[in-house]
Amino acid sequence: MEQKNNTWVITLTIIITAVVVGGGVYWWQQSKVVQEEVSEVITDTTETTTANKEEPKEPLTYSTSGVSASVSKKTTSFGYTADQLVSMAQECGNEQTENYFNNLVSKFSGATKTVYNFKYTGDSQESDTFVVTLLPNKAGYSSLDEFKKDFDQCYAGGDAYPTMLNDNWLLFVNSCGTGINDGSDRPIGCQEIRDVVEPTLKLN
Numbered sequence: 001m002e003q004k005n006n007t008w009v010i011t012l013t014i015i016i017t018a019v020v021v022g023g024g025v026y027w028w029q030q031s032k033v034v035q036e037e038v039s040e041v042i043t044d045t046t047e048t049t050t051a052n053k054e055e056p057k058e059p060l061t062y063s064t065s066g067v068s069a070s071v072s073k074k075t076t077s078f079g080y081t082a083d084q085l086v087s088m089a090q091e092c093g094n095e096q097t098e099n100y101f102n103n104l105v106s107k108f109s110g111a112t113k114t115v116y117n118f119k120y121t122g123d124s125q126e127s128d129t130f131v132v133t134l135l136p137n138k139a140g141y142s143s144l145d146e147f148k149k150d151f152d153q154c155y156a157g158g159d160a161y162p163t164m165l166n167d168n169w170l171l172f173v174n175s176c177g178t179g180i181n182d183g184s185d186r187p188i189g190c191q192e193i194r195d196v197v198e199p200t201l202k203l204n
Contacts, residue, residue, distance in 0.1 A: 059134055059169050060116065063200040068121045069193050078111045078135070085150065092154035104150055107138050118197055120189025125181070128189030130197060131174040133160050141165055166203045173198065 064071065082101040089096050118130040141147045147170055148162045160172035176190035 057204050059114070059204055060132070060171070061200075061202045061204060062116075062132075062197050064118065064193070064197055067193050067196040069197075070119050070121055072117045072119070074115050074117075076113050076115060078105075078108050078113060080105060080108070080151075088151070088153055089149075092152050094149060094152075096150075101150075104139065108135070111136050111138055118193045120187075120193050122189065122192075123186055124189030124192070125184055125186045126188075126190075127174075127177040129174075130176060130190045130193040131159065132197075132201065133172040134203075135170040135172070137165060137168055137170050141170065164201065164203060169203050171201065171203060 082098055082105050085101040085104065086096065086098050089101070114134040116132040116134075118132070120128040120130075139150070144162065144165060147165050151160070151162050151170070151172070153159075153161055157175055157177055159174045161175060162170065163173045164171040173194070174190070176188060176194055181188070
């Protein structure tokens with residue numbers, strides 16, 4: 001009788017051990033599956049977030065449709081000095097002090113210009129490149145008159161005439177030279193491009 005009881009106890013112990021071990025293995029497998037599913041969800045979320053990132057918007061839109069041209073873009077320094085702006089203002093009959101332009105130049109400290117070169121690729125006489133320059137509107141101009149008062153060029157052949165603005169950008173264009181024809185009957189490439197591109201210029 002005692003032997004039967006011992007056999008029963010051993011059998012019961014084996015069954016309990018098997019249940020505990022089996023349950024532990026099952027719980028561990030389920031926990032691993034849940035972790036893998038969570039990992040997959042996090043990965044998918046990361047991919048979705050990356051896909052939804054927008055590329056920085058170009059500050060300028062334009063069209064070169066209908067003219068043979070190549071377009072290049074570069075970034076340069078602000079470039080203007082107070083003395084230069086005083087001279088330009090005097091040429092336009094604007095008698096501002098040098099101190100005024102020192103203050104103006106300080107507003108553009110650290111600013112850079114973005115220069116778009118639209119080069120005529122056909123046979124032409126000079127000039128063959130229409131130049132559009134963008135400058136951040138750090139002075140907070142709200143009208144073209146304000147913009148021109150400080151940056152206008154009142155002489156022929158200038159390289160940066162104030163033309164357009166919005167809250168973020170100031171836009172200048174060059175003059176395509178002095179307009180003198182060399183008598184070759186070739187087109188003035190800059191003007192050919194300007195006639196097409198300038199009406200399409202838009203600040204974003």
